[in-house]
Amino acid sequence: MHPAEAGKPLIKFNHCKKYIYSFSVPQCCPLCQQVMGSRKLEEAPVSISNPFTNGHQEQCSFLLRPTQGTFLREYDGRSDLHVGITNTNGVVYNYTAHGVRRDEAGWEQSVSIPLVQPGMFGLMGQWDKYLEEFSASGAWLPQRYEEDHHNCYSYTLTFINCVLTAEGKGQLDKREFTEKYVVPRTRKASEYITLYRAVEGRGFYVTDRPEEATDPPEGGGVC
Structure with a gap:
């Protein structure tokens, strides 16, 4: 898949009691401007699953x-x-x-x-x-x-x-x-598109930290 088609990988990290989404971890928090420095395990960045495939x-x-x-x-x-x-x-x-x-x-x-x-x-x-x-x-x-x-x-x-x-x-x-x-x-895809375009336009996107929801498992096949 061409990189332009695949898009950039999205990541999520915690800071200022918020979830912050971006394409890479910045040196400073975009909210408080403090240097990120070393982070606890629960604050480590995680990759956001891309719903699109070749x-x-x-x-x-x-x-x-x-x-x-x-x-x-x-x-x-x-x-x-x-x-x-x-x-x-x-x-x-x-x-x-x-x-x-x-x-x-x-x-x-x-x-x-x-x-x-x-x-x-x-x-x-x-x-x-x-x-x-x-x-x-x-x-x-x-x-x-x-x-x-x-x-x-x-x-x-x-x-x-x-x-x-x-x-x-x-x-x-x-x-x-x-x-x-x-x-x-398609619901996951729509959410990802909204998030991706927000990060692309501003450089980052911020949300509150709700309780983690567990997605229902997807079936292994229809037939």
Whole structure:
């Protein structure tokens, strides 16, 4: 991933009874101007997890990115999003008005949701065959594309449900899949974008220190 696409790493440290976010630890606290000096263990800087990943390094995953531009630079929270599914080599299959595309570049800053449970080697071994055969179906010809009803999201969800059916599992409707798998990750992405841009604009960002919340564990795969 190009550094401009990945963005700078964010860190968080404690000072003045506040959380301070920045791209690097300053020599002086931006609030009290005191030299930072040596810090206690609980005040040591920690890295903030980046919610974005290079989709071409992901296997058997659902990917989401802005239709135009990148999350960190151009995305405004209202722009259209585009989705796709990777094969085992990081090629992103996605449906557009031109039919099914097989992208080997362009998804370097994506939100990724793994679709295959760890250890399901049988499914991974068949994944590329399933995805290619599904994509060759007449249902995904260019002339069948409808922006509101037969689009990139319906393509990905239909494929996921085909795999779930083949595995003897129940299907997911759009609302259930979105709320259970997509919304938690896009919420984290939105928070990260806001934080990143605030630090980029001012050099640092300050928040109060609330009680630490524990995020619910993310599932290891959908299928």
